[in-house]
Amino acid sequence: MAEKKSDRTRAAILAAARERFGADGYERATIRAIAADAAIDPAMVMRYYGSKEKLFAAAADFDIRLPDIGDVPLESLGEVLARHFLERWEADDSLRVLLRTAVTNEVAVERMRGIFAAQLAPTLRVQAVDQPDVRAGLVASQVLGFALCRYILGFPPIATMPDDEVVAWLGPTLARYLTSPAPRRLRHA
Amino acid sequence: MAEKKSDRTRAAILAAARERFGADGYERATIRAIAADAAIDPAMVMRYYGSKEKLFAAAADFDIRLPDIGDVPLESLGEVLARHFLERWEADDSLRVLLRTAVTNEVAVERMRGIFAAQLAPTLRVQAVDQPDVRAGLVASQVLGFALCRYILGFPPIATMPDDEVVAWLGPTLARYLTSPAPRRLRHA
DNA sequence: AGCATATGCCAACACCTGTTGACTTTTACC
DNA sequence: GGTAAAAGTCAACAGGTGTTGGCATATGCT
Numbered sequence: 536m537a538e539k540k541s542d543r544t545r546a547a548i549l550a551a552a553r554e555r556f557g558a559d560g561y562e563r564a565t566i567r568a569i570a571a572d573a574a575i576d577p578a579m580v581m582r583y584y585g586s587k588e589k590l591f592a593a594a595a596d597f598d599i600r601l602p603d604i605g606d607v608p609l610e611s612l613g614e615v616l617a618r619h620f621l622e623r624w625e626a627d628d629s630l631r632v633l634l635r636t637a638v639t640n641e642v643a644v645e646r647m648r649g650i651f652a653a654q655l656a657p658t659l660r661v662q663a664v665d666q667p668d669v670r671a672g673l674v675a676s677q678v679l680g681f682a683l684c685r686y687i688l689g690f691p692p693i694a695t696m697p698d699d700e701v702v703a704w705l706g707p708t709l710a711r712y713l714t715s716p717a718p719r720r721l722r723h724a
Numbered sequence: 725m726a727e728k729k730s731d732r733t734r735a736a737i738l739a740a741a742r743e744r745f746g747a748d749g750y751e752r753a754t755i756r757a758i759a760a761d762a763a764i765d766p767a768m769v770m771r772y773y774g775s776k777e778k779l780f781a782a783a784a785d786f787d788i789r790l791p792d793i794g795d796v797p798l799e800s801l802g803e804v805l806a807r808h809f810l811e812r813w814e815a816d817d818s819l820r821v822l823l824r825t826a827v828t829n830e831v832a833v834e835r836m837r838g839i840f841a842a843q844l845a846p847t848l849r850v851q852a853v854d855q856p857d858v859r860a861g862l863v864a865s866q867v868l869g870f871a872l873c874r875y876i877l878g879f880p881p882i883a884t885m886p887d888d889e890v891v892a893w894l895g896p897t898l899a900r901y902l903t904s905p906a907p908r909r910l911r912h913a
Numbered sequence: 914a915g916c917a918t919a920t921g922c923c924a925a926c927a928c929c930t931g932t933t934g935a936c937t938t939t940t941a942c943c
Numbered sequence: 944g945g946t947a948a949a950a951g952t953c954a955a956c957a958g959g960t961g962t963t964g965g966c967a968t969a970t971g972c973t
Binding site: 579582 | 922923
Binding site for chain 1: 749752823824826827833836837855857861862864866867868869870872874876877878879889892893896900907908
């Protein structure tokens with residue numbers, strides 16, 4: 536049982552940081568506000584995490600483990616992915632933190648890339664899909680775009696859409712990005 | 725010929741503001757930096773635009789006129805829209821400004837909503853599409869998500885994809901959102 | 914008990930932010 | 944050419960930011 540007390544405030548800081556970063560974005564989330572939420576002194580944040588950048592890095596450090604899709608048939612992969620991502624987005628605000636901050640913070644961009652390019656693409660490669668990077672990118676574009684409209688921008692019909700309907704709309708799109716033959720390349724000019 | 729000189733610096737400020745807001749987002753784009761880019765004094769920005777908020781409102785005030793799609797057959801509407809949006813995104817950085825700032829600035833969100841919910845949805849209504857708001861929202865989710873990955877996050881395969889390939893991938897998705905019968909509504913519980 | 918150490922609070926720092934007012938220069942009209 | 948208004952400059956303000964060091968308190972070990 537190593538240092539019980541400090542660990543609890545460390546965790547409180549991290550939780551408050553996640554909430555603030557997710558709600559306000561990187562620049563508007565101030566250390567003072569985070570400290571106030573955690574009911575401790577701003578100096579504690581610095582003592583425990585060194586700097587705002589490092590605090591953010593710690594707050595954004597979690598692993599989004601994609602489910603093992605090795606045995607999922609390619610046809611139903613779209614719906615499976617859609618449902619998984621939806622659950623993941625609503626489970627906690629980790630991904631919302633990443634999305635809100637990725638627009639101005641390079642660390643968040645890298646983390647986000649780690650999920651799609653470095654985790655989804657290799658998983659697709661297992662399924663022997665061609666151009667896995669392109670397909671992973673397309674999936675990312677639809678998933679992130681939907682999350683943007685639903686959780687950040689709050690576009691009315693998207694924000695209130697029931698989960699099942701979301702899966703019904705997004706599933707086929709993701710499925711097409713994963714299974715449809717790549718379009719013939721035209722002249723670059 | 726009303727006040728020539730002032731109009732030129734007004735325009736210079738606005739141009740610099742668009743660039744900075746688009747590159748850095750609302751909070752990190754400082755009035756001092758914008759003024760420096762326009763090679764004028766920060767006080768001039770205030771004299772001409774009153775406040776940072778009003779400057780931003782002015783910088784984000786442009787009309788994205790969607791093309792008249794009244795005579796485009798529904799089948800090819802997806803590709804037409806995909807190509808139009810792509811052109812519009814790359815013509816200037818207006819839309820990039822909106823997207824980068826919409827994450828933390830409410831004015832930008834409203835402008836963005838004005839494009840999709842208040843402009844695209846009614847246009848769809850003309851084509852007698854059912855649930856035009858939902859479909860406009862879905863189109864927004866894919867268009868914005870792709871723009872996010874391509875212009876803001878810079879995901880490698882998406883950022884470098886040739887325009888024709890973009891249209892080939894996104895066109896059918898948008899077409900489906902516009903033409904596919906809405907999925908049966910399940911229980912809300 | 915006493916003491917070293919971990920934990921917490923406070924006040925201040927240096928800097929940057931939007932914003933303001935007074936002052937000087939340029940412009941344009943009679 | 945003189946003069947009033949427009950355009951531009953400069954310095955400063957008030958407030959907020961991340962960050963730091965010193966000091967008080969609590970904790971846990973021997």
